Amino acid sequence: MRLSDFDFDLPQGLIATRPARPRSSARLLVAGPDRIDDLRVLDLPAVLRPGDRLVLNDTRVIPARLEGTRRRGEAVARIAATLLSDRGEGLWTALLKPLRKLREGEAIDFGGGLSATFEGAEAGQGLLRFALSPDAFAEALARAGRMPLPPYIEALRPADDHDCEDYQTVWAARAGAVAAPTASLHFDEPLLAALRARGVDFTHVTLHVGAGTFLPVKVDDIAEHRMHAEWGEVTGEAAAEIAATRRAGGRVIPVGTTALRLIESAARGGDLRPWRGETDIFITPGFEFRVADGLMTNFHLPRSTLMMLVSALMGLDRVRAIYAHAIAERYRFFSYGDASLLLP
Structure with missing residues (x-):
């Protein structure tokens, strides 16, 4: 596939430079194979089912x-x-x-x-x-140090004291990331409590997001692109929790592309196993997903590896339709923007 396959026109005014407040008030586009619903992140308990499991990246961003x-x-x-x-x-x-x-x-x-x-x-x-x-x-x-905001935000404004809290998840634990797992920024304690009450389970994994996540793809043939490596860990406890959910018929839904890339790296041998090390997994259309049944993620840059990842999950034509809807409905894009829940 060509890099131009993942391009689209995005109005500058849709790039978010501040998050929604409170966090869970951000908009949520829920997309299945043939339906799109416009909701709020705080509606997640009504969308998810008892027995579903959200996989959360517990990396902590350092003021790099x-x-x-x-x-x-x-x-x-x-x-x-x-x-x-x-x-x-x-x-x-x-x-x-x-x-x-x-x-x-x-x-x-x-x-x-x-x-x-x-x-x-x-x-x-x-x-x-x-x-x-x-x-x-x-x-x-x-x-x-200062928080390492994405380049497209720093081009519009400098980092400030608000970003020390805004650019960190509420469950951040293991320091080492130089970019946030941004889909997770939409969660706050009231939402987590509501999800627990709904019967939704949580599993924590760690992927220290690197600055390479913002590097542009510079080759036209995407097969020639090489991903940056990032350190991650899926513990034995995490692997067992995810396996139990799959056996029980629940859905495993990573929150963020980082959590998805990590659990799919840990399952490259066939079954999800405890795993620790560096991953440079590159997920493009044609990829065989072994663990993830869906994905909660923000709206991504044109021509980026993350656009390729969501296209692998949903299909390129479906992603084009989802993004056209998001632009028409004026969803906010990128790290501090709104969220989507993608259910293939």
Whole structure:
């Protein structure tokens, strides 16, 4: 398939720069094979069935955007950094600007008690060494860093204090993501309580979403595209819960493409098993889903890998019709936008 197969025209005014308040008041498009309903996220308990299971990504977004300075004699230069992945023992990969002007061994001061030593570059990314204990590093990063909003939001406004709460799920637990699992941002405690009362079950998995989720596809033949790798884990308990739901005839519905990619990675051998490691799974039309019976997700960028994923689940023509309806009804798009529940 060609990249142009996943293109569409989106009015700029439909790109959301702030979330709905309260979270569950966001709009929800519910799409089956031949029907579309326009609801609200707070209507989920009426849409889901007792015995259904929502799979939730419990990753926690770190304040990965940093602004620092490096000194070389009397000369001071500004350095912008986005932390990408923890390599262990204080070493992080990071996007650094300007990368080529840094010298190995130079110190970068990010303020708030946070500083790092530049240890070179790999594949266009910088290596930063932080000489702090994990707890001290987390505290200093909270003082110095900003939430890493998607590029299309940062082009319209800078991150602020509201984003520290808005760009984090209410169940976030395991720090390591540099982008939020945004479909999960629609859930609040009253909605979770209503779903439990309905008999809907929950399973937590972890996929640390990387900045590569925003990278554009640069090849016309999508078979030539290579996905970025992200670290994730499906515990034995999580795998057992999902298997029990499937045996009982309930539906397994991931909340977000990250949760879907993770459980399908863990089921590549045939059955869902406990799994831990890096996944670069690329889901396109023709993919055989082994676990997911549906998907709750936001509305995605044109020509993106996420458009390819939802097209694999629902069919390309059906997704075109769903997105045409969403645009006509003025749903809000992207990370802070409205949601869809896709049930093939």
